Amino acid sequence: MRGDAQQRRVAITGLxxxxxxxxxLPESWEALLAGRSGVRSIPRLREAAxxxxxxxxxxxxxxxxxxxxxxxxxxxxxxxxxxxxTAEAFASARLARGDFDGTRAGAAIGSGIGGILTxxxxxxxxxxxxxxxxxxxxxxxxxxxxxxxxVAIHFGLRGPNFCTATACASGAHAIGQxxxxxxxxxxxxxxxxxxxxxxxxFVVAGFARMRALSTRNEEPERASRPFDAGRDGFVIGEGAGxxxxxxxxxxxxxxxxxxxxxxxxxxxxxxxxxxxxxAEGDGPRRCMENALLDAGLAPGDVDYVNAHATSTxxxxxxxxxALQQLFGTGTSPxxxxxxxxxxxxxxxSGAVEAALTVMALETGWLPPTLNLERPDETCALNHVAEKAxxxxxxxxxxNSFGFGGTNVTLVLKHG
Numbered sequence: 001m002r003g004d005a006q007q008r009r010v011a012i013t014g015l016x017x018x019x020x021x022x023x024x025l026p027e028s029w030e031a032l033l034a035g036r037s038g039v040r041s042i043p044r045l046r047e048a049a050x051x052x053x054x055x056x057x058x059x060x061x062x063x064x065x066x067x068x069x070x071x072x073x074x075x076x077x078x079x080x081x082x083x084x085x086t087a088e089a090f091a092s093a094r095l096a097r098g099d100f101d102g103t104r105a106g107a108a109i110g111s112g113i114g115g116i117l118t119x120x121x122x123x124x125x126x127x128x129x130x131x132x133x134x135x136x137x138x139x140x141x142x143x144x145x146x147x148x149x150x151v152a153i154h155f156g157l158r159g160p161n162f163c164t165a166t167a168c169a170s171g172a173h174a175i176g177q178x179x180x181x182x183x184x185x186x187x188x189x190x191x192x193x194x195x196x197x198x199x200x201x202f203v204v205a206g207f208a209r210m211r212a213l214s215t216r217n218e219e220p221e222r223a224s225r226p227f228d229a230g231r232d233g234f235v236i237g238e239g240a241g242x243x244x245x246x247x248x249x250x251x252x253x254x255x256x257x258x259x260x261x262x263x264x265x266x267x268x269x270x271x272x273x274x275x276x277x278x279a280e281g282d283g284p285r286r287c288m289e290n291a292l293l294d295a296g297l298a299p300g301d302v303d304y305v306n307a308h309a310t311s312t313x314x315x316x317x318x319x320x321x322a323l324q325q326l327f328g329t330g331t332s333p334x335x336x337x338x339x340x341x342x343x344x345x346x347x348x349s350g351a352v353e354a355a356l357t358v359m360a361l362e363t364g365w366l367p368p369t370l371n372l373e374r375p376d377e378t379c380a381l382n383h384v385a386e387k388a389x390x391x392x393x394x395x396x397x398x399n400s401f402g403f404g405g406t407n408v409t410l411v412l413k414h415g
C-alpha cells in the first residue's frame with residue numbers, strides 16, 4: 001500500500017467499449033466468449049501493396065448520439081471512439097450530465113498515437129494543394145489529449161483532465177493515474193480509458209518494417225495467436241475503452257452499481273531497449289509485484305490474468321517468464337489474451353482489457369486465447385485456450401506493456 005492511499009477505496013461503476021467485435025461492451029463480450037475474431041483482410045491495405053494486409057477494424061457507422069453531424073466531421077476517428085465508449089460507460093453507471101459535482105469529476109484518456117488519420121490526411125492535402133488545403137481543425141483534431149478534452153466538454157467534467165501517451169500502456173496508465181487522483185482526494189469521480197484509430201498506410205507500413213506484425217494475410221482470423229509456437233507478430237486494431245471510477249462512498253451514496261473495485265496499480269520501466277522487452281521479464285514482474293503490494297494482496301490471491309500478450313515472439317515469452325517467476329510453475333492463475341480476438345488496439349488496449357477483466361469478475365467467465373493450438377514450451381502457463389471457461393474469480397490483474405520499456409499492471413477485485 002502507498003501511504004494512506006487505501007483510505008479512499010475506488011469503485012468501478014461504469015463500463016464502455018468500442019472494438020472490432022462490436023460498438024458496445026455487451027456485443028463485444030458476447031462475441032469474445034463465443035470465440036469470434038475481429039481480424040479481417042483490409043482492401044485498402046491490399047491495394048496499397050503493403051506487406052501486411054490484415055487488421056482488426058471497427059466496422060460500420062458508429063452511432064454518436066448527441067454529437068451533431070457538423071461537429072462529428074471535425075473529429076478524428078479516435079475521438080469518436082472515446083466519446084462512444086464514454087457515453088456507454090456513463091449510461092451503465094446511471095450517470096448523466098448534471099447528476100454530479102462537475103468540479104470534482106475529471107477525465108483521463110490515453111492514446112499512443114492520437115489523431116494519426118487526421119495528421120496523415122492533412123499532410124497529403126498540404127503536399128497536393130499547399131497550405132490553404134490544410135484544415136483549420138487539423139491540429140485540434142490530431143492532438144492526443146483531444147479525446148479527454150472533448151469527453152470533458154460533452155459530459156461536464158471540470159476537474160482534473162489529462163492524457164497519457166505511453167504507447168501500448170497508455171489506456172492502462174490513464175486508469176492507474178485516475179485511481180491515484182481519486183485516492184489523493186483531488187476528485188471523487190474520474191472517467192478513465194484509452195482510444196486509438198491507427199489503421200492507415202503509414203502506421204501499418206511502419207510496424208511492418210519493424211517486423212512486428214503478423215503476415216498471415218491469407219488467414220486473418222488465425223493471425224493473432226498469443227503464446228502459440230507459430231506466432232509471428234501482432235495484428236493492429238482500433239477502438240476505445242472507458243471506465244467510470246468513483247470514490248467508494250460517493251458511489252454508495254448515490255446507489256450506483258458497483259461492478260468491481262480497483263485495488264492496485266503500479267508502473268515500472270525496463271530501461272533497456274526502445275522496443276525489445278527484457279528477456280527475463282524483470283520489468284513486468286516487478287510491476288505485477290508492486291501492483292499487488294499496492295493492493296495489499298499476494299500472488300496466491302490472483303485468480304485470472306488478462307495478459308498483455310500481443311502475439312510477438314519476444315514479448316509473449318518475456319511476459320510468460322515474468323508470470324512464471326511471480327506465480328511459480330504449476331501454480332499459475334488462469335491466463336488469457338483477448339488480443340487474439342480483438343487485435344491490438346495500441347493505446348486503447350489496456351482500457352478495453354480492463355473493462356473485459358471486470359466482465360470476467362462479474363460473470364465468472366474467462367475469455368479464451370484463440371489460435372493457441374501448440375503452446376510455446378517457453379510460455380508454459382495455465383492457459384484458457386480456444387474456449388471460454390466458467391470459474392469464480394475474485395481477483396484479477398490486467399497487464400499492459402509498451403515501447404520504450406514501460407509497464408503497467410492494474411489489480412481488480414470482484415465488487
